[in-house]
Amino acid sequence: MKLSTNFVKDYIDIPVDYKTLADDMTNVGNEYDSAEKLINATNLVIGEILECEMHPDSDHLHVCKVNVGKETLQIVCGAPNARVGIKVVVALVGAVLPGDFKIKASKIRGVESYGMMCSLEELGIEHKYLRPKDVEGIIELGEDAVPGEDPVKYLQLDDEVIDFELTANRGDLLSILGMAHEIGAIYDKEVKPIDLSYTESSENIDGKFNLDIKTEDCPLFLAKRVNNVVIKESPEWLRNRLIASGIRPINNVVDISNYVMLEVGQPLHFYDADKLGDTIVVRHANNDEKLMTLDEQERILSESDIVIANKTEAIGLAGVMGGFSTEVTEDTKNILIESAIFDAVKIRLTSKKVLRSEASNRFEKGLDPKRTYMAIERSCNLLEKLAGAEIVSGLIVHDKTNKEDKEIDVTFEKINQVLGIEIPREEVIGIFKRLGFETRVNENILTVLVPSRRLDISIKEDLIEEVGRIYGMDKIVAKPIVLPLKTGSYDKAKRSVRNKMVELGLNETLSYALIPEREVHKYTTDEFDTVKILDPMTEERNALRYSLIPSLKMIYEYNKARNQKDISIFEIGKSFYKKDGKYGEQLNLAALMTGNYVVGIDKEQVNFYTIKGVMEEMLDHLGFAGEYKLAIEDLPVELHPGQSASIMLAGEKVGIIGKIHPNVSKDNIYVLEVNLEKLLADTNNSKKMKYKEISKFPSVVKDVAFVMNKEMRSEVVEAAIKKAGGKLLTNIEVFDVYTGENVKEDEKSIAYKLTFNDKEKTLSDEEVLSLFNKIIEKVSAECNVRIRV
Amino acid sequence: MQEKIEQLKQEITQKFAEIKTMQELNDLKAMYMGKKGLITELNNGIKDVAPEEKKEYGMIVNSVRVLFNDLFTATQTKIQEEIVNEKLKKDTIDISLPSKKIKRGSKHPLNRIIEEVEDLFVSMGYDVYDGPELEDDEHCFRLLNYYVGHPARDAQDTFYIDDEYLLRTQTSASQSRVMQANKEKSPIRIICPGKTYRRDDDATHSHQFAQVEGLVIDENVSLADLKRTLEILAKKLLGENTQIRFRPSYFPFTEPSCEVDVTCFKCGGKGCNLCKQTGWIELLGAGMVHPNVLKMSGYDPDKYTGFAFGTGLDRLAMFKYAITDIRLLYTNDIRFLEQFDRKDEENEIKY
Incomplete structure (x- = not known):
């Protein structure tokens, strides 16, 4: 709403300038975008053209002698309507016109010029408001215009405009009369009557x-x-x-x-x-x-x-x-x-x-x-x-309308309780009077008659706001809060995962949930319907993501294009879907790693085992150590079939891990995504963190290497070792994987370090050796592997 | 004899001076002290000495042996030191070369701000609630007093999924969820930080952004309590000298409603480009929970009052970390992300 102060002054006296008015209106809840003079120009005077000759060196410029009251100036002017006898608007040397256009003394094609004769457009009136005669040339003022006087006043353009950004409830302020009432309430002035007479x-x-x-x-x-x-x-x-x-x-x-x-x-x-x-x-x-x-x-x-x-x-x-x-x-x-x-x-x-x-x-x-x-x-x-x-x-x-004033009751006590301050009764009544609301008082109850123009007021809370508004919201003084003492809470597990990922050297990203529809079903084998936006801004953001990996991959591309190649990032965010006609969302954690993970001179490239380590650290941190495993099944087509797996927890798939398929990207990119919502829900059921007694007796370590078929997975051998070793075998560690000389082409050798310990006594060499030999014998038979000698 | 011994001592001293290695030292020891060594033979010679001269002979020979042993120990120490020094010198490295380390992990600056806000409010007894981002119109609007066709819906360009579902435009949506979920209709003290979405993308707006909503419902809660709460928030996040100011405003779900300005975080209130010379920056929307909102979620507005507030966190993060372009928060340039790996400075508030 653009408020012309000249217009509103028909109905209300404003005791302050327009800038102060704008600020005072803001303080009662009516913000403004700008407060400007309608003609935002300085140093303008009325002039009269006394002489008008053609410029010796131009076919359209005139050289004019202009009487501006105190003196006569020579001004070069290009307007076709410049002629002797007309009264004009002159911007003197030193004037600043809209657009920060400064008028200086100058020479135009060799002729000195001291000022400019202006058109309405040059004074800042937008072209769309102008009549044909306004755009043809400079402004021609009437006969009665007096050289030297203010042309803006003469043209009745000496107005100011405050552009208000009104709140949606104040439809009443979309009128000069409404504005007059509001201004009247601020300055305690009467609104003048409107002329409604006619015959x-x-x-x-x-x-x-x-x-x-x-x-x-x-x-x-x-x-x-x-x-x-x-x-x-x-x-x-x-x-x-x-x-x-x-x-x-x-x-x-x-x-x-x-x-x-x-x-x-x-x-x-x-x-x-x-x-x-x-x-x-x-x-x-x-x-x-x-x-x-x-x-x-x-x-x-x-x-x-x-x-x-x-x-x-x-x-x-x-x-x-x-x-x-x-x-x-x-x-x-x-x-x-x-x-x-x-x-x-x-x-x-x-x-x-x-x-x-x-x-x-x-x-x-x-x-x-x-x-x-x-x-x-x-x-x-x-x-x-x-x-x-x-x-x-x-x-x-x-x-069919009801035009009666609304009657609303409120107590003085309630007003003070909600606002948290003590406003004297007389002041409350005074505020309503200024707003033009009639009041009645009956003991503690204040009855307010709200005029029909204030459609926004219908309950006592609205009246309390009116009091606060006019009294001054900012006069409310902060009070020490008196609330019962209680503990607060937040999702510690979620934050703990974030901390863990940061600790592992990954940078947290925050990307857009809206992605192109074509990306939504990637990096997952789950069945669900895409959640699409009805009226998207662009086709690149027209659907809600399911997997976070497409977002992380876009971040990878962005950074790669900027020559950043060592990237280890993660994001915790919502995954959206529609299943069985119902919308849903869950919290996911995804990570992407590529380039060097360890930096410095002895760099270390990310490989499958790096991201597997991140996954294990995270799952172990949540208390799932030993409860999850990787299964080579149900893999999304975007992953390398030989270097990826589903992450299984208690027989249920909770995520995926692996290398991005070479058909998708030639770069070595490793990704991980888990249903964090499920993990966080289960983490409370996972094993409690409890101290396990450390053995007082020394451990015995023995190494063994098995040669096996290349297809064989180490976890199978490890499981057999563990089974054969029983409770005296306390740890199994792979310390070498070997292929090459002395090992057949379709075979590999894996070396294990086995740790034996008894909590009750020191193990004898004979005991260990006997158990060690038993392990070798059993594993060799069970897994079809042989000991490497 | 005496002369011969002195000569031998001189010879020994000179030989030790020429020793460079342990091997030479050991050879020298064999030469003098071995089975057929010179000193051993000299010692063995005692059997040929007349009995009255044996004592003196023994002393003389012993003095040679003592000299040899002293020199041997000294030389041995010297050579060992040289060996160690040699090794240390050989092992000396250029300590200015780069360290070997795992890449620097970091939290996203917006999440850092969220955690800071969470910690502050949790310390004041608030619970953190995480509501859905894929919301329904009922919770995002209708239960917050935005009836269908409400003009204030215009201010929130909404991404609709269908007639009822949408991406929440304000974390206020969580207010109605928490109030509805509270079956006992007991007092509430929560904050809800999270992602919000509006159909708006330009230099200063991102279609996805972060907000935090706060809601307190209890008996006799007032605007003065709200002001204190927001004062604490502003001082904690923006510094102890930050002042706040209330201006009346309008939100359908609060009555009275106000905009909350803070002293400009760039100029401290003197006036600058950021605050358009006013010294103030609009930071939050707030107000007393509208009785209709209480009623719609089953709370008795005659018994309970409440306050609610909401603010965008992107701008706070931008101010706090001197980030000049909002887009940096969402492009995830590694060179940007890696910078947020330090501990935060804490603003102390004194009351």
Whole structure:
């Protein structure tokens, strides 16, 4: 809402300058975007062209002698309308015009020039507001303009504009009158009455017009006829106020409808009464009904739209835009004024589809029925004054609204309790008086009568806010909080996982949950439906991710393109899906590793075992040591079939680990993803962290190497060793894997370090040797391996 | 004899002086002290000496032996030292060469801020609640007093999944979940940090961003309590000298509602480009929980009052770590991420 201070001053005295006003309004809850003078230029004076010669060295420049009051200046000017005798706007040397354009003394093609004669556009009035004569050249002022005086004042452009960003509840402030009430409450000033006077002719519309309201979405509809309007240009003051308010002047009649909307807050529509006929029907549109709107666009309507129709067809889209067929034109003589209230939600739906306009914005926020009547009267007043209209007697009315002031009770105690301060009773009552709300006091109860213009106020909390707002929210003093002592809590396990991953040298990333749909089913074999966005911003962000790996891979690509090749990253984030028609989300942990993991001179490249180590550290940290295993089954096609696995916990798949398939990327990239939500839920059931007694007796270590088929997995041999070793075998460690000389091509040798210990006694050499030999014998037979000698 | 012994002593002393290695030293010992060594033979010669001269002869020979042993020990020590020194010299490395280490792990700056906020509120008895990001209209809007068609929905460009499901535009959605889930309708003290989404992407907005929501429901909770809580939050995150200011505003789920400004974190309130010369920066939205919201979730507004607040965390993280472009938070450049591996400085608040 652009507020012209000249406009609002018709109704309220403002004891401060416009910048202070803007700040004071902010302090009562009405923020502004900008507060500027309408003409943001300095050093302008009225001048009179005394001489005007052609520039000796140009076919369009003039060299003028201009009387600016105190002196006569030579100014070179290119405007075609520069000529002797006209009064003009001169920007003197030192002037600054909008766009930080500084006027300096200069030589133009060898001729000295001391200033500039200005057009309206050069003074900062936007092109869209200008008439043809305004754009043809410099401004020509009237005969009565006095050289040396202020041209901005002369042009009645000495206005200021505060552009407010109003909150959605304050529809009442989308009007000059509403603003006047708000300003009045701040400075304790009376709002001045609006001139609603006009004379009615003997002609009466009663009985000559049919109004048929066929929808409940139109609780109030008023129509008034005026005859014999004279269509012409609006007076400058009116034009300027519209321009300051951001509305383009058209002609006096159209301008009046906009002016009254700005002033009263009620959008109006003026029909050419002769094109309209004698009937108005308000109804819902039929599906696929067509309507040509004012902007000459054909709109295809649906049942949720409300239309205004005559006997034959729809002639306007209620609350949004009028129709082309009944538009007021230069030839219009008689007018039917419509002032109505339509359902806010319906208007919002239609306007979102068709056009957001000044009118729809007001309908959406709700309207005061009293203002609906007032708007008709004010229109008549102005049409009579400015367009010579004859006002036809009688008003066509359909009215189902309640215009009574709301009565709300609140206690002084409650006000102070919610605000947390002590405001004296008299001050509370005073605040309501300033707001224009009547009050009654009965013991502790304060009854407030809220005027119908304040649609935002309906419960006592709203009244408390009004008190806080006007009293000054910032005067509330922070109090030591008195609440029962209790412990707080957060998801420690989740944070613990994050800490662990950081400890392991991975960098945490945070990427977008929205990814391209084509990536959603990658790096998983799970069955689910993609969760798609109805109206995505781009096709690259049109679906919610399931696996986090596509995001991590994109991060990898981004960094690789910037020559960063040592990447170890992880992310904890939600995975989204639709299963059996239901939406769901779960917390996942994913990691991606590539390049060097250990850096320095003795670098170490990431391989499968590196990321396996990260996985084990993380799972062991959560208390799952010894409970999980890797299974080569159910692998996503994006992973290398020989270097990846499903992570199994208690027979259930909880994640995947492996190398990205060479068809997907030629680089050696390793990834890991687990269902963290499940792990965190299970972690409370995992083994408690308890001290295990350390043996007092020495351990005996023995090494053995088995030669086995290359396909054989070490875990099979380890399991056999463990089984054969029994409880005296306390640890098995692989310390070498060998292929090459002395080992056949389809075989490999794995060396194990076995640790034996007895908690009760020192083991004898014989005991160990006997057990060791038993292990070798059993494992050799069971696993079809042989000892390497 | 005396002369011969002196000559021998001189010879021994000179020989020791020429010794360079352990081998030479051992050879020298064999030469003099071995079975057929010169000193051994001299010693053996005692049997040929007249009995009255034996004592003197013995003393003289012994003095030679003592001299030899002393020199031997001294030389041996010297050579061993040289060997060690030689080895140390050989083993000397260039300590300025790079260290060998696992790559630096780090937490994302936004999560660092979230953890800091969590720790602060947990210390004040709040529970941290993590609500769904894929929300329904009911919890994100309707239970927060945004009826269908409410004009305030415009301020939140929403990613819809279908007619009912959407990506939450505000962590406030968690408020209604927590209130509904509380079957006893007992007092609540929670914060809900998390990801939020709006259909908006430009230089200062990201379509995905982070917020934290706070909700307290209890008897006799007031705006003054809210102010104290937010003062603590602002001072903890932005420094002890930070001031806050309340301005009335509007949110459908709070009444009264306010915007909360903090003294500009760049200029400290003097006025600069960041705060557009006002000295203040809008940081939070807050207010007293609207009675309709309490009622819709089964709380009695005559018994309970509550306050709620919400703030974006991206800007806080940007300020705290002097990050100039919001996009850096989401592009995950390794060179950016690696910088956040230090411990945080703590702002102490004194009351």
